[in-house]
Amino acid sequence: MRKVLTALTMSVLAMTASSGAEAASPTSEADKERRQMITRSGTQDPFAGPAENFTGQVRVQPLFTPENTAAYGGAYVTFQPAARSAWHTHPGGQRLVVTEGTGLTQQWGGPIEQIRPGDVIWCPPGVKHWHGAAPHSTMTHLAMTGPLDGQTVTWMEKVSDEQYGAWTEPAPDIGGLDRRQQAVVTVAAFTAAGRLPELRQALNTGLDAGLSVNEIKEILVQMYAYAGFPRSLNAITTFMAVLDERKAAGILDEAGPQAAPLPSDRSSLELGTENQTRLLGAPAAADYIAFTPAIDQFLKAHLFGDIFGRDNLSWQSREVATIAALANLDGTDAQLRSHLAVGMNTGLTETNLRALVSVLHAHVGQAQAAKTHRLLDQVLESRSR
Incomplete structure (x- = not known):
């Protein structure tokens, strides 16, 4: 089911100032252009990502709304392990900055990619994608999204367990194998x-x-x-x-x-015989050689000559x-x-x-x-x- 401008988006864009904030907000657009604003940490209530748009536990911390000269809103979004967004697009595009943990993101039709702290992801307008946490890690990113014609997001279907499970964690070097x-x-x-x-x-x-x-x-x-x-x-x-x-x-x-190109000074059979001897540590000696000389020639000339060469x-x-x-x-x-x-x-x-x-x-x-x-x-x- 497609949902446009959900409660999540509205909450991120509709920031409310706390009455106990230490710095007063400007009272007019003219004031905003002349005065620095400080919104104190903890003065805006976080909320859970709606279940219809997310899988798993997701926490959204609103930060700021669009301004005339900075037409984008922002929020920290924290995903618990294996939590992720549904597939969605942004009419005006979106930029993500990973701040903590290890995450995953995927564009429709592309591979799942791992994202880490310091990585910056730009999703162009209209590109279908999802993002979330890796299976064994939380992940927090700063999401900055701009509205277009009053819309910031179009939600689509959930990312299935099969789609999410297509990613496997890159293996570290083990036993000398990179x-x-x-x-x-x-x-x-x-x-x-x-x-x-x-x-x-x-x-x-x-x-x-x-x-x-x-x-x-x-x-x-x-x-x-x-x-x-x-x-x-x-x-x-x-x-x-x-x-x-x-x-x-x-x-x-x-x-x-x-x-x-293969060496020009000897035939594939000569090269293959040489390569096979080096690989085996000694000239080949097997019962099939005398029984079926043709297979021995094919092995030496083609496998160990043309291929291993x-x-x-x-x-x-x-x-x-x-x-x-x-x-x-x-x-x-x-x-x-x-x-x-x-x-x-x-x-x-x-x-x-x-x-x-x-x-x-x-x-x-x-x-x-x-x-x-x-x-x-x-x-x-x-x-x-």
């Missing part, structure tokens, strides 16, 4: 599993964490070698849609460098992606065990890999994490002999 590497885990895992709604959020999280567009493209391209073309292409299509949505919301993501994604990141993907595929224990060892050959430490397991457990699934944990223990035991 936010970028943690995002690689979830992007690769959800791509391999074909879990596109979760992938959409993981892609947004990865971009917000600083992964470039071309780095994510490389992850999704590499995934076809482990999860197949259908999963890879579905993920690429999802990524294209995410980028379009972010561009429409005014978010310009860093493209990042393209991969350099591309230099705009590090080998460590490629192995993080591969481990996460294999953790989400059934019947891949042997390959997952092998790539856990390869990951350590690229410089990933036991601490890094245990952190990767933690990310799987927190964001992907307990079964995937348990499998990876078990196989990692086997790899570590074999390397200690």
